[in-house]
Amino acid sequence: MEIWKDCHVTVVVSGGIASYKALVLIRQLMKRGATVRVALTAHAAEFITPLTFQTLTRQPVVLNEFTTSDPSHVVHVALADWTDVMVLVPATANLIARVANGLADDAATSTILATTAPKYVVPAMNSHMYANPATQRNLRQLVADGLTVLTPADGMLAEGYAGRGRMPEPEAILAWLTDQQIQRTPSLPLTGRRVLVTAGGTREALDPVRYITNRSSGKMGYAVAAAARTMGAQVTLISAATHLRAPAGVQVLPVASAAELRDAVVTHFEACDLLVMAAAVSDYRPVQTNQQKIKKPQDHADLTLQLTETTDILKELATRKTHQYVVGFAAETQNLLANAQHKLTSKRLDLLVANDVSQPGVGFNGDTNQVTLLRPDQAPLTTALMSKRAVANQILTTVVAETGWQPQPK
Ligand SMILES: Cc1cc2nc3c(=O)[nH]c(=O)nc-3n(C[C@H](O)[C@H](O)[C@H](O)COP(=O)(O)O)c2cc1C
Structure with a gap:
């Protein structure tokens, strides 16, 4: 379209x-x-x-x-x-x-x-x-x-x-x-649907100037948000750190940490029809965030950071899910399909987009991606290596086909 x-x-x-x-x-x-x-x-x-x-x-x-x-x-x-x-x-x-x-x-x-x-x-x-x-x-x-x-x-x-x-x-x-x-277009595939997308990499503060983050650029989530908007949806994009420009017509809610992202998702989940969790959410955060900058010790001793698990947002949403269609992402460097299949089932996802980020041109930071779409009780579907926007279109087209959604009145 x-x-x-x-x-x-x-x-x-x-x-x-x-x-x-x-x-x-x-x-x-x-x-x-x-x-x-x-x-x-x-x-x-x-x-x-x-x-x-x-x-x-x-x-x-x-x-x-x-x-x-x-x-x-x-x-x-x-x-x-x-x-x-x-x-x-x-x-x-x-x-x-x-x-x-x-x-x-x-x-x-x-x-x-x-x-x-x-x-x-x-x-x-x-x-x-x-x-x-x-x-x-x-x-x-x-x-x-x-x-x-x-x-x-x-x-x-x-x-x-x-x-x-x-x-x-x-x-x-x-x-x-x-x-x-x-x-102006009355009837597009996602007209009348509310789509919630997360994107970017979260930042877990160690002190006022340092944080733990990851290599996510946010490009995949932003591409999904832009594609959903082009397909007529009302789109809210919960954005962790990126350098990307907000897609036109999309409401962007900036967040920093995994906890902020979790709160924003929970707030908007109930009203959405489709959630696409493309953000790279930190699995761990420091047990303690120092109020002052951490200084080098006098004796140059090693510094040990103690980390604790963050909330598993998808797992939490699995219990809150009513009518929503939920899409998760899995970025893996090994055992892609086995890990992804486990995530699909354990988190009650409707669709899991798996990508092997150890492959050239795939996953973090680049403009291209190659993914495997996993759905419960269906054969995996692997796309060609293509632009993230094309991957986004493929994901959303699959969602429309799976749900049988027809355009709704605005
Ligand atoms: C170098 C130059 C730059 C101009 N830039 C503008 C401009 O950016 N915007 C504008 O409204 N008029 C600008 N003008 C004035 C218009 O060219 C002028 O009002 C002209 O009558 C517009 O005619 P049109 O609207 O039929 O094209 C500029 C004129 C010159 C000589």
Whole structure:
């Protein structure tokens, strides 16, 4: 299930310094399966030539509708009718003003006025232009007219000073657009389902500056959260330490230790339909956390740390489980299947995702994974080595197939 596959996206580019970023966004949309056509304002063509957009999209670019040599259709109406999704990026103060007032004084604004497709506006301008009451009034008008507007970022502007008005990076714009489109799609495989995901490696404090942790990057859990969101779920991600950016549309609850993670999971477990425990939760924590930094002893004697077991969250949840489908992960370096099978049964899991982290390209930190899916009373299913996002999709597709879930009303 891909939001952008075969989607007709019209990108309207106006004359701002950020217009070069539209090229990157267009590439990313096309990479995800969209067909993109571009309408340029005359001022946009001062920044980037129509030839660049035409070559990138392999589609004719609409600039001046009065010079067309094709008499079979009216340019702006044909493009408006073709459009499934329209994105105004970057949207200058001038374009925003024209659209807010219903003007159709060039091919771009005529197309915007003529289409009934959802319209997304990505403003980008100088901070004073953005803060100007006229621009703010025009943006409110766009929202009142049913367009969806992205708030610009706070940051360094082309003028050399910082302020609000900067266009977010294409990756962030794509994430926002994708999430908006998911919200508009009434029936996706996980629509109406609440999915709880844990990710990252927990940290068990030894003193104020040191902790025990593990090599988990959080990438697998974040991929599951993003994939579940793309499949329409309402997703809560309980995140132990990672350096990853929150997936769009996902509620992220940061935690540090195994105990904090356990409390957060228990709080949210009852209301969820699916729990995916992808976090690497420490099995042990120090018996004692020093309030002050542990100093080297004068005699340089060895330091012994005493550790005690943390709560086994999955085991605890096995007793609380009612309707929830529970997925666990097992990262092993030996006896993968035997250890995983034992974990599946002893913790009453519905699905266990086992990975042999001693293999190259598998498990911690990398962007790829190869896993074996274990379910009670079924033959194990081993995937190919593939991206963590593809593994996430496979896990969730398996869950949907196993549960027989049909999309629910939101
Ligand atoms: C170098 C340069 C950079 C500009 N950058 C922006 C910008 O980022 N945002 C904006 O709203 N206007 C910007 N402008 C002003 C617009 O180009 C101007 O308002 C123009 O009339 C916009 O026309 P359009 O909206 O039809 O493309 C810039 C102008 C120049 C000369």
